[in-house]
Amino acid sequence: MSERTLNVVGKSVPRRDGMGHVTGKTVFVNDIRFPDMLYLKMVRSSVPHAKILNVDFSAAEKVPGYVRALTHEDVPKNIYTILTLIGVGPDEEYVLAEDKVRYIGEPIAAVLAETEEAAMEAAAQVRLELEELPAVFDVEEALKPGAPILKEWGTNYFVYEGHHCRRVRFGDVEQGFNEADFIVEDRYQTSPIEHAPSETTGCIAKPEADGRITIFSNTQALFFTLDNAAIILQVPFQKLHLVGGTVGGGFGGKVDVIVEPISALAAMKTNRPVKYVFSRQEEMQASSSRGAWRMYFKDGVTKDGRIVARKITTYADAGAYNRHTPYAVTKHAANIAGPYRIPNVWIDAHCVYTNKQPGSAMRGFGVTPASFALEMQMDKIAKVVGMDPWEIRFLNAYRDGDMKPHQKVVEDATLIEVMQAAAQLVGHDLPENLMQMKSGNGKEA
Amino acid sequence: MAKLKGVGMAAVNYPTGMNLGGDPSQALIHSTTTGNFVISLSSTDLGQGLKTVIAQIGAEVLGVPFDNVLIDTADTDTGPHCMGTFASRATHRVGNAVIQAAEEARKIMLEVAADELEISPDDLETDGQGNIRVKGSPEKSINIVDLALAAHFKYGRTISGRGMYMKPKSDVDPETGKMDPDSTEAHACTVAEVEVDTETGEVTVFSLKSAYEIGRQVNPALVEGQIRGGSVMGMAHVLYETTHPYYPEVDHLPTGFSDYVLPGPWELPEVESVVLEYPSVNGPYGVKGLGEMTANSPIPAIANAITDAIGVRITEIPITPEKILRALEEKENVSN
Numbered sequence: 001m002s003e004r005t006l007n008v009v010g011k012s013v014p015r016r017d018g019m020g021h022v023t024g025k026t027v028f029v030n031d032i033r034f035p036d037m038l039y040l041k042m043v044r045s046s047v048p049h050a051k052i053l054n055v056d057f058s059a060a061e062k063v064p065g066y067v068r069a070l071t072h073e074d075v076p077k078n079i080y081t082i083l084t085l086i087g088v089g090p091d092e093e094y095v096l097a098e099d100k101v102r103y104i105g106e107p108i109a110a111v112l113a114e115t116e117e118a119a120m121e122a123a124a125q126v127r128l129e130l131e132e133l134p135a136v137f138d139v140e141e142a143l144k145p146g147a148p149i150l151k152e153w154g155t156n157y158f159v160y161e162g163h164h165c166r167r168v169r170f171g172d173v174e175q176g177f178n179e180a181d182f183i184v185e186d187r188y189q190t191s192p193i194e195h196a197p198s199e200t201t202g203c204i205a206k207p208e209a210d211g212r213i214t215i216f217s218n219t220q221a222l223f224f225t226l227d228n229a230a231i232i233l234q235v236p237f238q239k240l241h242l243v244g245g246t247v248g249g250g251f252g253g254k255v256d257v258i259v260e261p262i263s264a265l266a267a268m269k270t271n272r273p274v275k276y277v278f279s280r281q282e283e284m285q286a287s288s289s290r291g292a293w294r295m296y297f298k299d300g301v302t303k304d305g306r307i308v309a310r311k312i313t314t315y316a317d318a319g320a321y322n323r324h325t326p327y328a329v330t331k332h333a334a335n336i337a338g339p340y341r342i343p344n345v346w347i348d349a350h351c352v353y354t355n356k357q358p359g360s361a362m363r364g365f366g367v368t369p370a371s372f373a374l375e376m377q378m379d380k381i382a383k384v385v386g387m388d389p390w391e392i393r394f395l396n397a398y399r400d401g402d403m404k405p406h407q408k409v410v411e412d413a414t415l416i417e418v419m420q421a422a423a424q425l426v427g428h429d430l431p432e433n434l435m436q437m438k439s440g441n442g443k444e445a
Numbered sequence: 446m447a448k449l450k451g452v453g454m455a456a457v458n459y460p461t462g463m464n465l466g467g468d469p470s471q472a473l474i475h476s477t478t479t480g481n482f483v484i485s486l487s488s489t490d491l492g493q494g495l496k497t498v499i500a501q502i503g504a505e506v507l508g509v510p511f512d513n514v515l516i517d518t519a520d521t522d523t524g525p526h527c528m529g530t531f532a533s534r535a536t537h538r539v540g541n542a543v544i545q546a547a548e549e550a551r552k553i554m555l556e557v558a559a560d561e562l563e564i565s566p567d568d569l570e571t572d573g574q575g576n577i578r579v580k581g582s583p584e585k586s587i588n589i590v591d592l593a594l595a596a597h598f599k600y601g602r603t604i605s606g607r608g609m610y611m612k613p614k615s616d617v618d619p620e621t622g623k624m625d626p627d628s629t630e631a632h633a634c635t636v637a638e639v640e641v642d643t644e645t646g647e648v649t650v651f652s653l654k655s656a657y658e659i660g661r662q663v664n665p666a667l668v669e670g671q672i673r674g675g676s677v678m679g680m681a682h683v684l685y686e687t688t689h690p691y692y693p694e695v696d697h698l699p700t701g702f703s704d705y706v707l708p709g710p711w712e713l714p715e716v717e718s719v720v721l722e723y724p725s726v727n728g729p730y731g732v733k734g735l736g737e738m739t740a741n742s743p744i745p746a747i748a749n750a751i752t753d754a755i756g757v758r759i760t761e762i763p764i765t766p767e768k769i770l771r772a773l774e775e776k777e778n779v780s781n
Binding site: 198220226331 | 456458494497502504508511633634658661666675681688693702721726742744763
């Protein structure tokens with residue numbers, strides 16, 4: 001770029017869609033209507049783990065406005081995994097459940113009706129015969145011998161290139177513990193949370209006269225959705241046309257591909273537009289959550305406050321299916337040692353399946369729990385060593401040129417600078433030597 | 446019983462871009478006959494203001510007014526591929542693609558202007574107000590509307606450009622975890638001031654004061670929006686929210702916002718921030734990803750502030766009044 005004075009970059013021009021959003025003029029997916037549109041509602045499991053013995057539609061069929069139902073037998077490629085497009089496998093989630101359900105809210109059958117009310121009523125009238133199976137909810141219980149097994153491959157964990165977890169090995173952590181004056185250990189646990197977007201996940205699939213299907217969607221990733229839907233439907237990619245771009249809050253929850261494939265299938269089967277929008281309860285119970293994480297830290301620290309070894313074992317609670325959790329675990333492993341220079345690091349990060357609503361992507365993808373745990377741990381280290389919480393972070397902060405545990409050289413470090421700026425903002429006086437520190441040589445704002 | 450005050454801090458990093466890369470985004474630009482520039486994308490705006498930020502970047506490179514840049518997104522028939530809006534990637538990836546496309550279009554725009562003004566393209570500059578003028582002789586200029594008309598109807602040229610940005614995919618070494626996961630790192634430090642009521646276990650967050658370093662702000666008001674929203678989202682994660690109140694058990698799942706607790710207007714703390722800019726090497730105008738990070742630093746900062754207030758560490762979130770009361774009870778039992 002030429003060194004021109006900037007005209008508009010750096011200026012707070014008003015957002016173009018802001019007025020539409022606050023006056024209700026913006027058109028979201030749920031605002032779109034077609035005259036002959038059908039409504040799709042899902043029949044879901046009420047139990048966390050069960051064999052499906054029978055699904056009886058006879059009462060549902062009597063509901064006025066009922067059109068038809070879809071089961072796994074209607075889905076061309078019923079078993080999939082979202083990340084197949086970037087080489088993560090194997091396929092393991094069911095578009096519609098086959099012989100088993102593995103979490104409360106798992107979709108079993110889709111019901112189509114002329115009105116939303118009829119679709120809800122018909123879905124409620126579908127009689128399920130389920131034989132409950134022992135369920136496992138705790139990540140560490142799920143890895144013990146004898147635990148109920150969720151996966152066809154016989155374990156409750158994702159396999160990373162032959163390993164039962166994502167590993168990071170840097171330096172010699174045991175040697176580091178030998179050099180340490182203090183060992184600081186703790187366990188940290190986060191809870192699953194909901195993305196809570198203003199607009200719930202949804203789409204409308206509309207058959208066109210030329211044989212293609214237009215899908216109006218609030219997905220965060222249009223081509224990702226198109227590609228996955230085409231694979232599930234076993235149709236050529238050019239058959240699908242995704243339209244979107246205006247989303248009422250995503251936070252990662254709309255990177256999954258849940259509503260579009262089944263809606264497009266329903267549109268193809270009925271040759272009518274089909275709307276499938278999650279209720280708030282579905283958004284909370286059946287769509288992905290931010291999965292919970294359990295993290296164990298063991299740090300070796302010297303008397304002068306230097307962290308010389310960090311050993312971390314963590315467990316991501318993926319719930320019943322992959323969604324994006326295997327990938328989140330890798331990102332987690334790259335970040336959980338923190339923005340600190342530590343010569344010896346050992347990380348085992350597990351992706352564990354339990355009988356829960358799947359976790360998936362959410363703002364902070366594997367890093368949010370890591371930051372929570374390690375920044376609480378830093379305060380604990382400060383207390384054990386008898387240092388100020390600010391000073392312990394300055395002392396260990398990474399700088400440009402340092403090597404991270406995943407063997408990437410640090411090049412854009414500004415941890416020291418944000419701590420200096422925050423201290424100034426709150427009027428916290430830092431010693432002069434800390435205020436003089438820099439992350440890089442000659443680094444200037 | 447007492448109301449105990451506490452202060453806590455936390456400092457975090459956050460990576461920009463889809464983990465391990467391999468996540469391309471493209472942009473196409475063309476001018477209409479009327480001097481508008483259309484940027485075609487398939488990227489989604491989640492409410493954070495991507496459409497506005499991308500128009501700003503396009504206008505900056507083209508050297509034309511912001512209002513003359515239109516964003517056409519998102520349609521998989523007409524918009525070139527975008528991996529999606531996630532991983533704090535959109536402004537970085539799409540912004541870079543738009544810069545490349547806009548530079549190509551700008552070059553053609555200046556060539557056409559050079560033909561009209563009978564001068565070398567190297568002697569021309571844009572004024573950002575809709576005119577292309579001769580350096581040193583600003584009275585000699587052409588308006589972009591006249592220029593677009595000339596390009597279409599006199600010279601038969603398209604003023605257009607193609608752009609793409611991709612960080613090549615990095616593979617992870619399964620033995621050591623060696624990998625290149627991100628394009629750059631943004632940083633944040635938050636200081637939280639809280640008060641804990643030992644009678645009820647309730648936590649009041651007085652303030653979240655933070656410093657962020659995000660490379661470059663394209664639109665400071667939208668940055669502020671992310672900071673405010675993220676700060677409260679982080680506060681909600683550490684104090685209130687759970688889809689599984691009896692985790693890991695699956696009882697009492699939430700059905701709506703009446704039983705899934707989010708902070709309301711009464712709970713909002715004072716949010717104050719400063720933003721530092723140390724431009725990244727590979728971001729558009731030095732941008733780093735901001736969106737996700739803003740929710741992260743408040744979580745441990747508030748947790749550490751609670752520890753400071755009550756002298757007990759609670760390492761499971763959300764830190765509910767029940768957990769605080771149990772922790773205080775345990776502390777008392779130990780000291781007795």
